[in-house]
Amino acid sequence: xxxxxxxxxxxxxxxxxxxxxxxxxxxxxxxxxxxxxxxxxxxxxxxxxxxxxxxxxxxxxxxxxxxxxxxxxxxxxxxxxxxxxxxxxxxxxxxxxxxxxxxxxxxxxxxxxxxxxxxxxxxxxxxxxxxxxxxxxxxxxxxxxxxxxxxxxxxxxxxxxxxxxxxxxxxxxxxxxxxxxxxxxxxxxxxxxxxxxxxxxxxxxxxxxxxxxxxxxxxxxxxxxxxxxxxxxxxxxxxxxxxxxxxxxxxxxxxxxxxxxxxxxxxxxxxxxxxxxxxxxxxxxxxxxxxxxxxxxxxxxx
Numbered sequence: 001x002x003x004x005x006x007x008x009x010x011x012x013x014x015x016x017x018x019x020x021x022x023x024x025x026x027x028x029x030x031x032x033x034x035x036x037x038x039x040x041x042x043x044x045x046x047x048x049x050x051x052x053x054x055x056x057x058x059x060x061x062x063x064x065x066x067x068x069x070x071x072x073x074x075x076x077x078x079x080x081x082x083x084x085x086x087x088x089x090x091x092x093x094x095x096x097x098x099x100x101x102x103x104x105x106x107x108x109x110x111x112x113x114x115x116x117x118x119x120x121x122x123x124x125x126x127x128x129x130x131x132x133x134x135x136x137x138x139x140x141x142x143x144x145x146x147x148x149x150x151x152x153x154x155x156x157x158x159x160x161x162x163x164x165x166x167x168x169x170x171x172x173x174x175x176x177x178x179x180x181x182x183x184x185x186x187x188x189x190x191x192x193x194x195x196x197x198x199x200x201x202x203x204x205x206x207x208x209x210x211x212x213x214x215x216x217x218x219x220x221x222x223x224x225x226x227x228x229x230x231x232x233x234x235x236x237x238x239x240x241x242x243x244x245x246x247x248x249x250x251x252x253x254x255x256x257x258x259x260x261x262x263x264x265x266x267x268x269x270x271x272x273x274x275x276x277x278x279x280x281x282x283x284x285x286x287x288x289x290x291x292x293x294x295x296x297x298x299x300x301x302x
Contacts (some may be wrong), residue, residue, distance in 0.1 A: 024234060024294035026276070028215035032206040032289045034186065039196040040174035041065040048177065048192045050203050054185045062177040065196060070175065074168040081161035088154045091147045098140045105133040177202065182209045206289060211282045213247065213293045216273040219256070225276065225297055227252060233280050234294040235287060243286065247295065251277040 039045075047063035056062075109129045115121035187204040190196055213233055217225065226249065233247040253275040278295055280287065287293070 025221060025297045026215040026217045027292060027294045028213050028276075030280075030287050030289060030291045030293055031212045031214055031277075032183075032208055033210065033212070035181065035183070035205045035207065036201045037180065037203050037205055039065065039177075039190075039198060039200045039202055041067075041171060042197045043067070043069075043175070043195070045190060045192050045194050045196050048190060048202070050185055050188055052185050052188050055208075056179045056183060056185060056205065058179065058182050060179040062179055063192065064177060065175040067172050067175045070168055070172050074165055074172070077161050077165045077168065081158055081165065084154055084158045084161065088151060088158075091144070091151065094147055095140060095143055098136060098143060102133065102136045102140065105129060105136055109133060179205070181205065181207055183207045208285070208287075208289070209282055211280045211287050211289075212250070213278040213280055213295060215276050215278060215293075215295050217276055217297075218273055221297065222252070222274060225249060225252060229297070231278060232296045233278060234296075235291060242294070245280050245283075245287075247278040247280045249276060249297075250279045 043066040045063065046066050049062050050056075109126070112121045112126050112129055116123065116126055183205040185203055186206050189201045189203060196202070229249045231247045231249060233245045234242040235245075237243045256272040256274055258272060276295075
């Protein structure tokens with residue numbers, strides 16, 4: 001029994017020594033940004049292919065909310081828009097008759113003018129043609145103005161329907177459930193065939209591509225740390241070594257706190273530490289949420 005206790009103690013001591021054999025400036029645990037994805041449409045969820053633990057990619061199609069009424073509304077608006085376009089008048093056809101009358105009056109004016117030179121016509125005949133021509137020109141201007149107003153009104157009405165169709169198309173697009181970022185599904189809040197509404201949570205996603213190491217440093221280390229600083233982050237590998245990643249200091253706490261029980265700092269006599277968040281790109285997917293990690297603030301450290 002004594003030998004058994006002795007062996008167990010030696011194993012515990014060796015394990016403790018192995019855990020702390022890597023000398024680094026600080027250590028902590030990895031965190032991921034969690035995002036709650038909500039519905040952008042109201043209706044019955046017809047399809048929702050999401051399971052907790054799934055690794056989703058950006059732009060991945062997950063399902064859709066019923067869009068029958070939206071589609072019917074779109075068809076109605078398109079039909080109304082076509083009816084408006086049919087009512088649009090062809091200005092050139094509408095004024096063709098008056099233009100023809102003006103052309104004849106101008107020809108008659110030239111003919112009477114020539115006759116007047118030869119004494120075969122009177123000044124009154126020329127004045128009458130001038131008067132008729134002026135009336136026709138004013139009539140043309142009035143008709144052009146009226147037709148222009150009518151056409152502009154129809155164009156505005158048609159544009160209003162086109163905008164409504166675009167709104168419906170946007171709502172139809174938002175009825176499709178598309179995953180916005182790469183990540184792992186942490187929680188699922190809805191199921192297929194359930195009713196949902198705009199803004200209701202559907203699932204929670206963790207961005208495992210861009211991780212954060214929350215480390216703790218003592219006050220004497222703050223002089224060598226600044227926001228935006230490049231650092232080296234380490235995780236324990238399977239072959240009893242450590243794998244390194246490039247990191248960026250993204251946040252430094254301005255308030256001291258007591259050392260967390262799970263964190264070991266370089267100077268164990270210090271009771272107060274400062275939290276630091278380091279952004280790390282999880283390029284190979286080996287970093288997991290809650291995993292322990294180490295950091296060196298000086299890249300030239302041996």
